[in-house]
Amino acid sequence: MNRRKFLALSAVAVMGLAMVPGVQPAHASTPRLEEELKKRLGVSLAQIKEVPDVKLTAPTIAESGANVPVTVESTIPIERVEHLWIFVDKNPVPWIADVKLTPMNGQVFFSTRIKMGETSNVRAILKLKDGSYVMATKEVKVTAGGCG
Amino acid sequence: MSLSRREFLGHSALALSSLALAPEAFARKHASFEKLMEFKPYGNLTLVFISDFHGHLKPMYFAEPMNLLAPEPLKGTPGYLAGMDFLKFYNIKPGSVEAYMGSCVSFIKLARMYGMTGGGPQVATVIKAIVNERGRDKCLVLDGGDTWATSGIAVKTDGMAVVDWLNYVGFDYMVAHWDVTVGKEKFLDIVKNKLKAKFISYNITEEPFGDLVFPPYDVVERGGVKIGIIGSSFPFTPLANPRVYTEGWSFGVRPDELQKYVNELREKHKVDLVLLLSHDGLPLDIALMKIVKGIDIVISGHTHDITPTPVKVGNTLIVSPGSHGKFVGRMDLDVRNGKLHGYRLKLIPVLSDVVPEDKGARELVKKWYAPYEKEFNTVIGTAQTMLYKRDTVFSTWDRLIGEALADYYHGVDAVMSLDVGTSPGFRWGTTVLPGQRITVEHVYDVLGMTYPEVFIMKRKGRDLLALWEDVADNVFNPNPLYQQGGDMSRIYGVEYELKINTKQGDRIRNVRIKGKPIELDKEYLVAVYGGPPPMGVQPEKKNIREIVIDYIRKKKDVHVDRKPNVKVLDHPYNTDCYWR
Numbered sequence: 001m002n003r004r005k006f007l008a009l010s011a012v013a014v015m016g017l018a019m020v021p022g023v024q025p026a027h028a029s030t031p032r033l034e035e036e037l038k039k040r041l042g043v044s045l046a047q048i049k050e051v052p053d054v055k056l057t058a059p060t061i062a063e064s065g066a067n068v069p070v071t072v073e074s075t076i077p078i079e080r081v082e083h084l085w086i087f088v089d090k091n092p093v094p095w096i097a098d099v100k101l102t103p104m105n106g107q108v109f110f111s112t113r114i115k116m117g118e119t120s121n122v123r124a125i126l127k128l129k130d131g132s133y134v135m136a137t138k139e140v141k142v143t144a145g146g147c148g
Numbered sequence: 149m150s151l152s153r154r155e156f157l158g159h160s161a162l163a164l165s166s167l168a169l170a171p172e173a174f175a176r177k178h179a180s181f182e183k184l185m186e187f188k189p190y191g192n193l194t195l196v197f198i199s200d201f202h203g204h205l206k207p208m209y210f211a212e213p214m215n216l217l218a219p220e221p222l223k224g225t226p227g228y229l230a231g232m233d234f235l236k237f238y239n240i241k242p243g244s245v246e247a248y249m250g251s252c253v254s255f256i257k258l259a260r261m262y263g264m265t266g267g268g269p270q271v272a273t274v275i276k277a278i279v280n281e282r283g284r285d286k287c288l289v290l291d292g293g294d295t296w297a298t299s300g301i302a303v304k305t306d307g308m309a310v311v312d313w314l315n316y317v318g319f320d321y322m323v324a325h326w327d328v329t330v331g332k333e334k335f336l337d338i339v340k341n342k343l344k345a346k347f348i349s350y351n352i353t354e355e356p357f358g359d360l361v362f363p364p365y366d367v368v369e370r371g372g373v374k375i376g377i378i379g380s381s382f383p384f385t386p387l388a389n390p391r392v393y394t395e396g397w398s399f400g401v402r403p404d405e406l407q408k409y410v411n412e413l414r415e416k417h418k419v420d421l422v423l424l425l426s427h428d429g430l431p432l433d434i435a436l437m438k439i440v441k442g443i444d445i446v447i448s449g450h451t452h453d454i455t456p457t458p459v460k461v462g463n464t465l466i467v468s469p470g471s472h473g474k475f476v477g478r479m480d481l482d483v484r485n486g487k488l489h490g491y492r493l494k495l496i497p498v499l500s501d502v503v504p505e506d507k508g509a510r511e512l513v514k515k516w517y518a519p520y521e522k523e524f525n526t527v528i529g530t531a532q533t534m535l536y537k538r539d540t541v542f543s544t545w546d547r548l549i550g551e552a553l554a555d556y557y558h559g560v561d562a563v564m565s566l567d568v569g570t571s572p573g574f575r576w577g578t579t580v581l582p583g584q585r586i587t588v589e590h591v592y593d594v595l596g597m598t599y600p601e602v603f604i605m606k607r608k609g610r611d612l613l614a615l616w617e618d619v620a621d622n623v624f625n626p627n628p629l630y631q632q633g634g635d636m637s638r639i640y641g642v643e644y645e646l647k648i649n650t651k652q653g654d655r656i657r658n659v660r661i662k663g664k665p666i667e668l669d670k671e672y673l674v675a676v677y678g679g680p681p682p683m684g685v686q687p688e689k690k691n692i693r694e695i696v697i698d699y700i701r702k703k704k705d706v707h708v709d710r711k712p713n714v715k716v717l718d719h720p721y722n723t724d725c726y727w728r
């Protein structure tokens with residue numbers, strides 16, 4: 001492949017990349033979510049840091065929006081954690097769960113089933129003892145069905 | 149590959165002239181059984197595998213798609229290579245056996261030259277020949293699922309004709325998708341009591357506590373190699389098929405659990421080799437292997453892709469052996485001291501006229517077919533246009549089915565006629581060549597659901613649009629983890645423009661229903677079949693197979709308009725590959 005062809009190809013590739021929406025970026029918020037975050041946490045989404053040591057397990061495509069299994073766990077020592085919330089950006093009410101954690105919990109682990117009205121980001125947010133907020137985000141697709 | 153125009157013309161000329169003389173002789177001369185089987189043995193272990201057999205115990209024609217429309221980031225990658233792109237990518241000569249088997253290019257011409265493909269007795273011959281050559285103790289025989297459903301004989305015998313064949317050939321392991329549609333109880337009975345192969349799946353668990361329904365993996369020794377094999381059934385079975393078949397079970401893509409089993413096999417069982425027998429689909433397996441580490445080889449089914457050379461992701465090799473009995477995969481491996489040192493792969497083309505039938509398998513097929521031969525062989529018409537199923541958005545089979553629905557529901561309640569008929573984007577079916585007689589079995593083979601009910605309902609324009617956008621996102625989402633591995637619903641009575649590279653809600657444009665722009669608040673009369681049943685709608689008296697059979701009988705000579713009802717805005721779209 002010559003240099004010119006290579007450059008042309010990369011240009012195409014970059015353009016394609018820029019145009020493709022991909023999955024919803026984790027930082028993209030919704031007004032409803034912001035309202036709930038302000039009300040319950042007192043912060044905006046931009047103030048919450050996405051970190052790898054909070055782990056959110058949920059299906060990529062839900063088998064039923066009425067019953068989506070979600071598990072939150074973290075390697076952050078329980079002594080440093082105060083609170084856990086789960087939010088679904090695009091639900092009519094994004095607030096899903098509110099869990100107070102104490103050292104008696106042993107570790108950060110919470111598993112539940114939630115309802116989702118449509119495809120949306122799901123967020124697990126932890127409030128740490130030092131007053132900071134951290135989270136994990138995963139997009140869960142809710143679909144009417146598909147093809148075999 | 150660079151093929152000059154002259155070379156290409158040379159091939160076609162050769163093909164044409166031989167056609168005029170004696171096509172069968174030509175095919176036999178250029179493709180002997182020995183040549184098809186040719187393989188220099190290698191290493192100490194052999195994987196023999198098929199996938200997506202779709203219940204085809206008899207030879208058939210099956211045309212690969214003219215188009216595999218890809219979202220931009222996946223364009224040109226395995227899983228999205230059709231026609232000339234496929235031939236170039238794998239360096240295959242147009243007109244060759246491999247080109248006939250793996251691409252749409254000149255399909256009609258080549259089909260007349262090389263004949264039908266697959267067939268239970270033929271596939272049995274190939275598998276048994278490999279096993280005999282290598283020795284049973286060195287071979288692992290695998291089936292990737294979609295095996296005993298979706299054909300005439302599968303529907304008539306609740307899958308048992310194919311189960312009997314699997315047992316006869318001697319498969320070791322399998323996973324599932326459509327196989328569950330014989331009914332949950334029957335499926336469990338087959339897997340537990342009838343099937344000799346072991347059924348393994350790490351991603352089928354009981355709701356709500358997550359207990360495994362089947363063994364997630366097995367450990368087996370072959371050729372002195374300790375092998376750990378994990379099974380993955382189709383992750384979206386509960387969504388793609390009526391929920392009743394998997395009631396109480398949860399599926400899904402579960403990278404963490406998969407990684408846990410890989411680690412368990414390596415650390416606890418000290419295996420030399422880890423295999424994944426998967427019905428995830430090729431694009432999804434490629435994405436998944438970027439997350440899960442430590443799997444040596446994935447045998448990947450579901451999307452019917454053909455990979456003459458493996459797709460490499462890190463240290464993992466992914467192989468997809470096509471569908472409908474067209475290929476038997478043979479992969480010889482050199483595994484020593486707990487490590488895969490090398491491999492040799494061939495997807496052996498099963499040309500039905502060239503591969504001799506296995507006697508026992510032929511008897512078995514004959515026995516199972518006997519009660520149905522008369523019905524299956526009933527001629528109902530002649531195809532004047534090639535009837536094919538595969539393509540991302542449109543096919544002649546689906547247009548014919550749409551026409552049949554529109555004809556049957558013309559003037560349903562004296563006021564309304566059918567506005568829209570949707571046909572699911574299954575990747576299985578059959579092909580009927582121009583001039584070939586259409587039989588009842590062909591209709592079964594393209595509409596072989598165990599749930600052939602048709603549902604008629606009224607739906608607002610906006611709801612239809614939302615539904616089609618939803619399906620489009622399952623097909624065109626740029627992240628394979630969010631795709632379902634099927635094709636787009638075929639929407640009869642509707643014309644639209646499709647933009648692939650945009651977000652859900654923006655892909656389907658300029659929709660016209662019966663020639664008029666869609667009205668969002670207007671109610672349309674819609675016919676659907678082949679998916680999860682719509683809630684609260686009673687099935688119609690006549691099922692889809694009966695409607696289509698009657699329509700073909702009425703028409704006798706079946707001409708189908710080849711012009712697609714979809715205009716693809718941001719991807720090339722081929723419409724003449726088969727006819728070249």
